Amino acid sequence: MTDAASIPFRKMNGLGNDFVVLDARTRPLSIAPEDAQRLGDRNRGIGCDQVIVMESSQKADVFMRIFNADGSEVSACGNATRCIALLAAEETGRSEVSVETNAGLLKAKVDGANRITIDMGRPRFNWEAIPLAEPFEDTTGIELQIGPIDAPVLHTPSAVNVGNPHAIFWVNDVNAHDLGRFGPLLENHPIFPERANISLAQVTSRNSLKLRTWERGAGLTKACGTAACAAAVAAARKGLTDRKVTVELPGGPLFIEWAENDHILMSGPAELEFEGTLAPDTLSRAPV
Numbered sequence: 001m002t003d004a005a006s007i008p009f010r011k012m013n014g015l016g017n018d019f020v021v022l023d024a025r026t027r028p029l030s031i032a033p034e035d036a037q038r039l040g041d042r043n044r045g046i047g048c049d050q051v052i053v054m055e056s057s058q059k060a061d062v063f064m065r066i067f068n069a070d071g072s073e074v075s076a077c078g079n080a081t082r083c084i085a086l087l088a089a090e091e092t093g094r095s096e097v098s099v100e101t102n103a104g105l106l107k108a109k110v111d112g113a114n115r116i117t118i119d120m121g122r123p124r125f126n127w128e129a130i131p132l133a134e135p136f137e138d139t140t141g142i143e144l145q146i147g148p149i150d151a152p153v154l155h156t157p158s159a160v161n162v163g164n165p166h167a168i169f170w171v172n173d174v175n176a177h178d179l180g181r182f183g184p185l186l187e188n189h190p191i192f193p194e195r196a197n198i199s200l201a202q203v204t205s206r207n208s209l210k211l212r213t214w215e216r217g218a219g220l221t222k223a224c225g226t227a228a229c230a231a232a233v234a235a236a237r238k239g240l241t242d243r244k245v246t247v248e249l250p251g252g253p254l255f256i257e258w259a260e261n262d263h264i265l266m267s268g269p270a271e272l273e274f275e276g277t278l279a280p281d282t283l284s285r286a287p288v
């Protein structure tokens with residue numbers, strides 16, 4: 001039996017990138033960084049990469065607030081956007097829905113749980129928008145390396161902002177590098193004043209990439225939707241691929257198109273794993 005004060009949640013994922021989803025529309029909730037840390041902790045809490053809070057929106061079907069498992073609040077999450085779009089489509093009975101985030105208003109088309117397409121908006125390549133700590137005229141490859149000066153292990157990443165900051169290192173084999181070791185060093189490198197999501201990308205054809213990501217504030221994840229968008233536009237911008245690619249992530253494929261209108265379209269699945277309730281004292285600030 002559930003107590004009226006308990007807080008319902010959903011556990012969802014997009015290609016294994018997983019989320020605790022709270023609904024603050026009927027009952028306002030205030031999430032402190034330590035709440036997100038506790039919920040995200042796979043040993044102490046439910047365990048997830050991000051905590052997502054659904055809020056009411058004046059402009060869209062729903063507003064989505066995003067917290068990384070380290071408690072930091074961020075502006076974009078591609079995989080969670082598909083999850084929230086799926087819920088909004090089920091609630092409204094419409095296949096075309098909109099999701100507002102702190103990065104902007106995103107339109108979504110839901111053709112069932114396995115084919116959700118999000119218009120992720122326009123990428124930004126300007127160093128100040130990424131942001132980088134110092135001017136770079138060309139962000140297709142910025143001066144940054146890991147390893148010995150004369151034989152770097154990883155070097156010259158592309159940098160791009162797709163609602164959040166990304167650096168993409170081009171490699172011959174995404175599995176040949178210890179991303180779990182280099183990821184935290186690069187995420188916190190002083191060149192990234194807001195930290196960054198760090199990816200290894202391997203071009204496998206004109207229409208396909210392999211990608212592994214160390215996420216800012218979450219670590220190694222099975223999939224990162226915004227990283228797939230960032231890698232796809234960065235690869236096309238370097239002339240390595242066409243503008244329509246399949247991005248193979250450890251959790252499965254995402255289909256990315258950098259459309260002629262400069263918007264990025266991301267298509268993939270979303271899954272509801274289970275629903276549950278949190279005890280009222282789980283959140284450090286009492287539910288409002």
Ligand SMILES: N[C@@H](CCC[C@H](N)C(=O)O)C(=O)O
Nearest residue numbers: 077078079164216224225226
């Ligand atoms: N998993 C997400 C990205 C979540 C936010 C990211 N870690 C950041 O700090 O910017 C995705 O699917 O895009």
